[in-house]
Amino acid sequence: MASDSTEASSSTSDLKLQFAPFSSSLEAGFWHQLTQKKLSDYRLDESPKCIKGYYYNGDPDSLPTRLTLEFSAFDADGPTPARCCPAPGTLYNTNTLDAFKATDKKALLEKEAKEIWDAIQSGAALKKPSILSKFILLTFADLKKYHFYYWFCFPALCFPEGIKIIRPPVNLENVFSAVQIAALQEAYDGLCIKRRTTVAPYFIMKYTEDTVDLALLEDWETFFTDTKKVTVGVYDPCTLSQHPGWPLRNLLVLLAKQWGSKLDLVEVLCFRDRTLQGSRSIHHSLIFQIKLPELSSNSVCPKSVGWEKNPKGAMGPRMVNLSECMDPKRLAESSVDLNLKLMRWRLVPSLELEKVVNTKCLLLGAGTLGCNVARTLMGWGVRHITFVDNAKISYSNPVRQPLYEFEDCLGGGKSKATAAVDRLTKIFPGVNAQGYNMSIPMPGHPVDFSQATLSQAQKDVQQLEKLISDHDVVFLLMDTRESRWLPTVIAASKRKLVMNAALGFDTFVVMRHGLKKPMSQIISTEMDSSPTCSSASSSSSTPAGSGTHVPGSSLFSNIPGHKLGCYFCNDVVAPGDSTRDRTLDQQCTVSRPGLAMIAGALAVELMISILQHSEGGYAVASSSDDRMNEPPTSLGLVPHQIRGFLSRFDNVLPASLAFDKCTACSPIVLDHYEKEGFIFLSKVFNSSHSFLEDLTGLTLLHQETQAAEVNHTPTHTDTNKPKMDNTIY
């Protein structure tokens, strides 16, 4: 090692022996077990606890000298891994960070050092030398954050003037013959077998040219007859070629205290025993000679050192953040992510999960559709889900709306928006869910009864505008058609992707609204090309002129996202008249029960596919014909609409153009909304449906159509309605 060079090059005359300190090494299992002990056993008990670590003398070069604590550390009398040397320790676990900080580290060290010193003086350490490698562990476990603060101390008693090296360390093979090395290995194994262990932490040694004799420390007096020169062996965890590890330090103090005056020269064998590539070797053990300094004859405990430095090299504690692997909420999060990543790793390598997980979804409606959409979003790892609903949970709801239970219906019923949030959080604490118990103002539902109702409507509009601004995707999942109008207008104006799902008895439609081009691009488009959008849609509303256009099939294929229609584009009647124009969603409560699950799931899956498309909501709509073609995304098609017929167990993928007289997304409506804001909206709320029909020119269209029906052949009447005309199946 590089750090040896300074010593190797200087003269040996006044060389002092230097030791490699322990580095603490903790397995994750240790922290798990400490957490368990703290929660179920120690609780607020701060008294010291016996624990156990171990060290190993068989590491390959370049590994630091470690003291390892694992899961089993709390079983102080339990087994130690084979050929590892146990070290007893004392755990001081504090209840607070302040107590951890305030602990008198110096006093703690001195207390433990005194125990070692007492064992040395009394000779108890001869019989039980493991006390020489005793350690202290000071901890504080912050189990709210799963942060663990810790500080190790490996107490070592010091000789005031250090230890003089007589003969510097060399590899054993430079001193011992092959015969001696083999004899040593055999003698060591014999000693272990005799002790019925796999290690001997300390031993004493005599050797000749072809024999090696080992014994335990406690047999010193009978083993050594001549103490001019003695050889001691230490199980040495260090891998440095010039330095012994820490366990030797206190042994030398023991020798000095017990026999110091009698010993001229001490030879030390740092026993290292490793198996590399299947072959065992002790050749690299170190051997050197030292002169032990005299310890003063009084019994005062020598100075001690041993607190471990932190990774910065400073005297200070360490901290490890284990929230990722211990916090149940984080574990749930990572498991959910892992599950999705598996989908990517195994099946869809190009899947961009980040786009999905980071999408903020606004769910307007927390009923049958809302509940199913939310669950499917959770399955995809979507974290940000917001509900808007003004209903309370009724007794009929829980069987069809999977976020609610019977209990939620009691006492008049909980608010759906908040109950849904509570349930999502219970299902997955990592979700960022919010609920708004509010109404969405609707066309033809006047808000001008009083100043109070008017300002409430204004507040609701503002709230909805803010919510739509703050989210990436808006789901329209309400059970009335009229309530979809306002969010359709706002989202179209704000260029937000809208996913719409509506149910009939056994039919459903799931669609994405066309995503209008960004404001900046609209102006330039209108400048350089004549309004293609309106020409396409006007052609569909005035089919008489279709002869001048390309055939219908090519007209309706490859419709780019910005030309796609919205939910209202297919209608020739403005929303607001719920008696005459019953639509799919108003029959929602009599849907076949599986329909909401199918449609809700499809709405989310369609959104996911759109997110995977490089152009997102501007992606060209796939049609049923594209089922045979190369799909545009890693997940497949990105249709405009999915219309399902449960009676036939069939889905079709129509695409339709935006209608230039649409009551929700036509330029004139958006223009009025953007210029007049709530004044325009309140007119819509307070007026009958004819207001929007007049504004968009639908009234005129009706009149023309009626005139045409009178004057033209009956075949034309079918194609007159934009509803059918601009929809392909």
Added chain:
Amino acid sequence: MALWITYEMTFYYVILLRLFTNARLLLRCAAMTETDCCVLDEEDFRRCCRLLLQRSEQLRDGWSWEVVQGSDEGYLRKTALRSVPDPQTSTCSSRPKQSKEEPDCASSLVPDSGRGELDEEDDGSCIVSEGSSVVLQYEYHILYSSSYSTPVLYFRAFTLEGRSLTLEEVWSFVHPNFRLCLQNSPLNALSQQEHPLLGQPFFYLHPCRTEEFMKLVLTAAEDKHRPMNYVLLWLSLVGPAVGLDVPLEYCIEPQPSDPE
């Protein structure tokens, strides 16, 4: 040998290179199953594991058989330390998120006591070691996959503080040669999965191609009438990619009953 070259298998080309260099020794594997075909059933797997364990004990290679509590299922387990060079980049990347506050947090714990209370300058008897590398603890498990009829290598890695490494960090410690070859796989062969027996998140090498390439190796060996330990042979091919080396001594019979 020619057979192996002609086979187009870019995914395992590095492994095959290694195979060529080791082929002679590997073919001498002597402890060994009598499988006629190349499919490994669970009983074979267990037998291979027992033989591997015996040899590991002799070689002190550290493998053990772990039984899952309350079942007869089990797996081979070994832990190993790896010293990884390039401390600056690796330590930085090994603490991606929490690095900002952590060191300050920990050191600010002892604002006053840091110097005064613990002015513990040793008597010069303590060497200052330079942290020129990062040490990681790896834990390897070998399980049997009945869906693939192959062994699967699971592993996880920790810092010396006990913190688990992320997949990105584990990737960064894969040897560059192997990284290239693993990345070229359509399945991103190194990935994360719940341990089937422990239910904890582990990394693993995807087994989907294992049978395919083991077939080649085993067929070649069978042609020469060499008995092979499927698990050992497989491990010696896939282990090195994630730092798990299999000593060649496994393939040298300890007794002088070598058929050579």
